[in-house]
Amino acid sequence: MSLLSRALSFFTVVILRSIFLYGYSELRKGTILLSLMHLTIVLTYGLKYGPSLLAYTAPISILYLVLGMYGLLIYSLAVSSIPGLWMSLTQLIMDVLKGMLNPLNYISIYVKSTLTSLAILYVLHTLNPSELSTLLYRARKSLGMYPQLFMRINSFLIKEGIEAIYTHSLKGESVWKTLAILMLRGDELTRGFSEGLMPKYMRFKPSLIYSARTIWIQLLILGYDIILVLLITTSWIPQYL
């Protein structure tokens, strides 16, 4: 297996696992609204008061650990590090060209980008497909199917892609050729899922699945977020942040 195939395969596996590692986990049985409220607070206050991002991330990390989803946290951190590394290295190169280096600044950029990406991934991990489908179904009947179909096709495509990269590399095919084939096979995939979906899509009516425990956890996280906001905006803490 060539180095390029290996790297691409590894990268694809990490992306697949960072989003689709677990089944219909407890994390996905909450409500989207509470996750979005958490993200809004992180983007508004976390980015404004840099180091507080660590405080906003702590309960999320604990949640993954409590639910036994260590794998998801590790893969998510790996994926979240990509934009962090990209941005801090870009800044480093620019500073080298200017002739002035500030190591603390690069660490700060890296941490901010990584933790913000992690907060976005947390929203993706807590997307409840049954809730999203129900909301869209209520807006327009035919839309209800799409969120679930989107999740299904994307995970399927990435999984098939990993297998194709590996299988073709054993055949001695170049990675570029495999990627081109995967693009062309998108048509086959669309046809296949259309064939499966067409005879039954009229019957689809999404059902809601919630877990009271998950919603309680989301509320606790939101409560913690609000307390942090109050502390940051009303007390002496900001001057140290």
Add this chain to the structure above:
Amino acid sequence: MKELLRVEGLKVFAGGEALVRLKSLRVDDGEIVLITGPSGSGKTSLLRCLVGVHELAGLNYSGIISLGVDRSELSYIPQEPWYGLITPYPILELMGFSGLSEGSIRAYAEALNVGHVLESNSIDLSAGEIQRILFLEALLSESRLILMDEVTAYLDEGSRNQLVSVIEGLRSNYGISFMVVDHDIDLWKDCVDKVVYVSGGEAVTYSNVDDLPTTGLTSKVMEEVRALASEVRNYSNGELLLKAINVWFKYPDSRDYVIKGVDLELSGGDLLIIQGPSGKGKSTLLKIISGIHKPSRGKILRYYKYLQYVPENPLIYLSEPTPRDELRGDLEIAKEAYLSHVLDTPITRLSSGERRRLAIASAITRGADLVVLDEPSVGLDPENLVRVLRLLTKAISRGVGLIVATHSRLLTYIGSKIITL
């Protein structure tokens, strides 16, 4: 008896060329109709026209297809079952299409041995598990006519027999009708009311399985399989290609090991069969052997030079636009795999059986000393399966080691070593 489906003077066309013709067929409530025939003869195309998804496959038809039920009372399980599952988790699929509660779905799923995968990610399900989920979905959505393409292809013998007896019970007790595409005539012969035999562009309806032109073929096939089996057992050359020592594996999101302490040894000229119920980790073990997954515990010692791996979906293996290119102009092997007539047909227009034969033939011609095949018998009629067995035997005679995960009795019969998961 209420008529659920009537076909009159049907002609199916693919790219303007006539593919198959069916003079007439009537399906009443409570009937089971088997559609069978050689692979590539047009069984799936016929079914696609009946379901109304023919245009997606570039098919057209003339004649009358009249449905006596509402479209919402018709269910279809496609040949490649993974395309039939359209939600990320089976529980959402079953709830979304049946309207039933989680609790009652769980009870039905347990009865079909898929209760434990309801909340799994759909990409982690085996093809056999997906087929059972789709079958359950068809039943729970109160379908009156269920059309199933190779629905037993990925099931082990126990699950196949269970499915057939469930279908018999449903037909007798609830009057549900089934149209089944399958190569395994023996499996269905005691419960079918009609058989449509598709071959040479003609689909002929028989009311008795014994009248089929394939009768007598089974003993001929068995005779050849026996001969191949005794041949295969002489080819082991003792040169070690692969050794697995106490291999354990679990997926990162799972607490349970799917592979538990597997030991195996394979030498050149060996044909190792991996068998076991669907969902027990056969494909996973093949992926570990091929290097796609790393064992969680244990060791794999590799002594081979080149390995080829053909996954469950053969389309993933193929990397050229036509069989001629894929086989790199090797007309001899194309003939042996019965692909000479489709050498210039685009791969996406080949039947499932043709794709599989092509992938196997291609893997064998690439000079690998170890070839790993996942379910190589799916979509193949007995004659084509024997062709594949001949191809495999020829490769083994050259010292190639083969590892095959299969539910096929014939393939298992010729194996020189067998592992049951």
